[in-house]
Amino acid sequence: MTARDAIEELRARMGQAIIGQRDVIERLLIGLLANGNLLVEGLPGLAKTRAIKSLAKNLDCDFSRIQFTPDLLPSDVTGTEVYHQAEGAAEFRFEPGPIFANLVLADEINRAPAKVQAALLEAMEERQVTVAGTTHRMPPLFMVMATQNPVEQEGTYPLPEAQMDRFLMHVLIEYPPVEDEVEVIRLVRGEEIATQSKEKPKEKPAPISQEVIFAARREIGAIHVAPAMERYMADLVNATRHREGYGDDLKRWIEVGASPRASLALDRCGRTHAWLNGRDYVDPEDVRAIAREVLRHRMMLTYEAQGEGVSATRVVEELIAQVALP
Template sequence: MSARTDIDTLIERMGEAIIGQRDVIERLVIGLLANGNLLVEGLPGLAKTRAIKALAKNLQCDFSRIQFTPDLLPSDVTGTEVYYHKEGGSEFKFEPGPIFANIVLADEINRAPAKVQAALLEAMEERQVTVAGTTHPMEPLFMVMATQNPVEQEGTYPLPEAQMDRFLMHVNITYPPVEDEVLVIRLVRGEEAAASAAPDDKVKSEKPAPISQSTVFEARREIVAIHVSDAMERYMADLVNATRIPEAFGDDLKRWIEIGASPRASLALDKCARTHAWLKGRDYVDPQDVRAIAPDVFRHRLGLTYEAQGEGVSPDQVVAEILTQVALT
């Protein structure tokens, strides 16, 4: 089978476990294929962790979950040198931490202090960890998927801007429609019934083979070959530049934006737009691809003014205005 067929199968399997969150599933897969890290944000109970676990479960990979808490230490994430005593001498050996996995779930990442959050920076950007002067590379397939709740403030530590910028996309999970929530009730009820059934009553069924890592690498090679025209490159650069000179695009943007996006935003737009086009079965990027993923790329990279925050202006409103004001030339 082709890489696209396998990836479609992966999306279908995730959809069986996550009801009514098709856009979220698509964004998780885009992050996987674009070789980036994701920040997933949503209110408690909206299946943030479940969605990430569904991806890891259906992919041939090592999965690791780190529950971030205020008392967590950097070495609890990266690993540390351990002293071993044996006959004929002693030595220090590096014991890898949970960061050494293919998919790492950093659950409630904003519950740990900055020194622990910083332990992820090198791994997220350079795909390596340095401990005691020795650099340990990560696996070729590696991504961090972090979750956080937007409403909780007590006992939380806001992520530094430098770390936020290292996330390829910031994915928002919202409440499902009522019709989908009914399906969620039925899904969980069925899972509970299956789990509580007597051993003799349980139907043994073979689980489908997980999607291989080679499929992901093959898809990435195909995505690299997606055509991006000069006009589309300029359009993406103009969108990012509009966040830096908002006064040139209207009074509202001037009042709303204090800090613009870095060049990482341009690179993220390019990667995610190509991946979005590939998922839609096209071999070229069009404006639809850029506009579809622009909110996810920008919402965590814009520094809003106090005036905008006071007026209740959200990053998504700012991005929508940017998309309205910036023309494709």
């Protein structure tokens, strides 16, 4: 089985457990294969937690869930030095926190204060944690999926731009169509019946090896990106900073443009999207398909845009319409 076949098998298994969220499944896979972190925003009950649990269940990996609350401490995330004494010898030993896993779910990340959110920065960007002057490396396969609720803002701590920029993509989850919601009802009912049944449960398929992810990443690294496509990605990001010549709306809507991390993210996600679709080169459709998730959290909108009810997604759509194709 090739790496692409194994990833398609993983996508199919996740699709059986998550109904009506095909885009979320694809974005999760892109984040995993592009070696990035995801910020997932959606109302309660839209399968955010279920999505990453489904990924972890079908992948041979360690999974950790951290429930962010106002009283959480940085050491609750990273771990801490603990004093051990035995047989007359005493020493401090590092006890790893829940961040030391392959897939980490940071649930409701904006409910913890800034110092706890900052504890994630080094792990997310540099794939290491420093405690008491000692650096501890994260596992080779590592991804943080953070969730937040877009409507309940009482008692929350908005993520600073520096941390937002470290998320490869910002994924928005919306309500599923009514046909898919009927399938969700049937799926959950079937799971409840299976749990209560005295029959021997069906044997689950073997989890997919981590080596499949690393093999896929090597293939993605070899995807061809033409100079014209590189310029197109850079032009999209540059248009958020220098808005002259791209219409009056962008000048009114954008206060601060995206950082160079946006260009790097477009490249990584574009190559991954092309690979998932069976191509060995990146075309404009790959970039446009992931531009909303890559750019929407990397721009600061003006008060005028917010007053007009213009969303970051609408701004990215205008960018795509204004920037010329290669």
